[in-house]
Amino acid sequence: MYDDGLGGTKDLGEAVRWYRLAATQGSVDAAFTLARLLCRGKDPKDLVEAAHLFRHAAEHGSDDAEIMANAQYALAQMHHLGQGLPRDQSEALRLAGLAADQGHEDARRFVERWASEFRSGSNPEHAPRRLVEAER
Numbered sequence: 001m002y003d004d005g006l007g008g009t010k011d012l013g014e015a016v017r018w019y020r021l022a023a024t025q026g027s028v029d030a031a032f033t034l035a036r037l038l039c040r041g042k043d044p045k046d047l048v049e050a051a052h053l054f055r056h057a058a059e060h061g062s063d064d065a066e067i068m069a070n071a072q073y074a075l076a077q078m079h080h081l082g083q084g085l086p087r088d089q090s091e092a093l094r095l096a097g098l099a100a101d102q103g104h105e106d107a108r109r110f111v112e113r114w115a116s117e118f119r120s121g122s123n124p125e126h127a128p129r130r131l132v133e134a135e136r
Contacts (some may be wrong), residue, residue, distance in 0.1 A: 012037060023053060027077040032057040032067050039084075049072075051075065058095070065102055072099040096120065097125030 009051035016037055022030030035053035038046040042114045054071045076095035099107035101122055 004034070012040075023056075028057050028061045028064065028067060032061070032071055035071070044084070047078070049084075049119070051078050051084040054078070058087075058098075069099040069102040069104040072102075073104050073110075076107065076110065 016034060019030045019034035019037065019122045023034050031053040035050040035057065038050035038053070041047075049134045051062065056103035057071035058072055058075055061071055072095045075085070076092045076099065077083075078085045081087070093111065096107040096114075100111050
């Protein structure tokens with residue numbers, strides 16, 4: 001309610017407080033939503049916390065496959081861009097592959113784009129292991 005203003009005034013600080021409380025009590029949905037809110041901020045510490053929360057949701061969101069896939073893809077993007085996590089293209093591709101395997105369309109396109117760039121030689125990054133293994 002506080003994050004979107006439904007039923008009252010929009011207050012992101014209050015939304016973060018309540019989502020953080022729910023996340024610390026084990027809510028995977030709250031951890032995922034809190035991570036998304038933290039990604040809106042400019043503070044690098046927020047991105048580090050968001051990555052931690054996305055990882056929690058990616059590893060423990062098995063009751064909600066959509067949250068799990070969304071969290072895996074969010075982590076993939078963070079690794080790909082080096083935001084809140086070290087830039088790691090192999091890990092980005094691995095996580096995107098996990099999300100794609102669960103039907104996440106953006107993740108599927110990400111993996112396909114990497115595969116296409118790798119095959120054409122236009123990707124200057126070292127070939128991620130997943131692509132090298134797929135080419136065998």
